Amino acid sequence: MEKPFALTVLTPEREFYSGTAESLTVESIDGELCILAGHIPMVAALAVGELKIKQGGKLLRAFHSEGFLEVHADATTVLLQACEWPEEIDLNRAKEAMERAEHRLEQQRNTQAVTRSKIALSRALMRIKVKTTSVN
Amino acid sequence: MSTISDIRYHIKSIHQTRQITSAMHLISAARMQKAIRRIEQNRAYFYRALDTMKYIRGHTGPTNHPYLTRREPGNKMAYIVIAGDRGLAGSYNHDLLALAQQAMQDQNVTHIFTVGDIATAHFERAGQTVNARFENMLADLSINTARAIVALIMQLYDAQEIDELHVIYMKFVNAALQKPKDFKLLPIELADFGEERTEVQELGEMLCDPSPERVFDALVPQFMIGFIYGALVHAYASENCARMNAMDSATRSADKLLKKLTFQYHSVRQLNITNELSEITGAANLFGEKGDFDA
Incomplete structure (x- = not known):
């Protein structure tokens, strides 16, 4: 199994996700971006797209709108204007x-x-x- | 002296008013709590955007980004004034509009945007044109409102129709203190933001994807939406805090008045009984004197 890392997904309205993930996929302004544990520190601008979090072997999917992503050694944070689980749409x-x-x-x-x-x-x-x- | 039915009527009406003010007090308290949670939530988002923008600015050196460059003075000023949709909030609306009036004096104001019915009514009464109004959305605030406001101002700013943008809103410091603020949002001066922050996150070396310039460009609207959304939730928290205090003191005044009126009611009632009794005994004594009435 892949190594998990700490992940937080925030919107101005709520904390959308807080926990660990084995991988994170988002849509950057230049195309799809996938983050795994041990990624180098990075900041990326995000477009509208699909957010995919792999956690405990399960794949969680959600809608995300514009925002940005920050990867640090100890934590990864995704900041989005809006983010919704399928059942919330x-x-x-x-x-x-x-x-x-x-x-x-x-x-x-x-x-x-x-x-x-x-x-x-x-x-x-x-x-x-x-x-x-x-x-x- | 008021009659007993007058007083009874008065007590009843005060009692009804008291029920309304105490209910409004509870509602405002709940709304304020909700807004405070939103302030905290938004703060995390906004400061992250701010830190990243500062980081990119610090690492890529001075750039002539149109949103950071000051245009010539004596320029076209725009104001966003955020007040309440309703009154009954103590001096909240008054204090805010007084600051707006003062800030706009001697300025070349070309655009006024209002949030809340009270602000719109204020400028229209003064004969000023309101370019865009946002009403009845504070209670059920969504990020879409902030997004719409930002889209509008960025469009005007890009078209050079406005050169400077100020946001006037009531900052919620804590439940006992709210301060009216006149904040310059555009052009953005990064050093102006985050003054009350205690811990600043130090960012190490980072990769910018796809490039620092493009990340920065993408962050500008995010940052502005974060700021406007923040100003809106601050204003809503302050408004409800002011209303809560106003309603609390109204409820207390009603209690005081009710106590006074109840006292009056009883003394009038007592007086009536005494009068009646003395009439009866007087009449009885009259019969007694005649001797043919066995009391």
Whole structure:
């Protein structure tokens, strides 16, 4: 079995996860990132994606939005604006958000507004994906 | 002198008011506790973002990041004023708006954003334009509100429509002390933040993925959302603390008044009995004198 390390996942609203993990996978702004025990100290910016924690041989999955990750010798901390377990995701709300974002994207011309709508859309899509593909 | 039914009516109405104020006291106390937990939770998040930003700044040397660079003075000022959605909170709203008024004096204010009905009403009454308002969201605060506010101000800042942004809110120091604050959020001066912090985490050498600049760019909105969310929960905790104290003293005044009125009620009642008795005995004596009534 892989060596576990201490992991904390925080959002401004709550402590999402606190415990140990054998591996952690998140979506950085440059692509998927996987952390194992003994990783060198690092800080990374995170995009919207899927958070995967392997703990005791089990795989826990969750939705995560933008944030950042800090790896230190003694602890790893993930700070996210939002993080939700599949059972906490409101599918209808995500679908509504998706429709709203798609609608906005059709109308907007301003680059910044388009970027924001794209992020909103990716959040909605990722929530739907995590919710519908979860088995736990 | 008031009649007995007047006093009874008065007692009843004070009693009802007292029930309302004491219920509001309990509700405010519960809401304040909830907000205090949120302050603590957010603090961990915010300081982590701050530390990392300071670390990157310290290691990559001076960069001309647009969010850190001061623009020319006499510039376009924007204010976010966070007050309550309702009154009945002692001097909370008044103190905060007084500070806002004072801070905005002699400034070239181009944008005003308000959180809470009371703040909006205040500026509209004074004939000032409110550019964006956020109402009735403090009680059920979600990070989405902070995100919406930050998206709006970053858009204006990028378009050079505002040069400096201040946040005016009531800082919750502890249950006995809340201070109105005028805080400059943009351009960001990292040294201004975290003044009350006792322990600062020292960061060793770290790898920045994908690059220090890009991590920094990604952190700026995070940091601002953390700050705005923090200001909102501080304001909500302070508002409920002020309301709790106001309602507590209202309940105590009601108790005092009830005691006084009950005393009055009994003395009037007593007086009525005495009057009635003396009337009866007077009448009886009258019959007695005539001799044909055997008392």
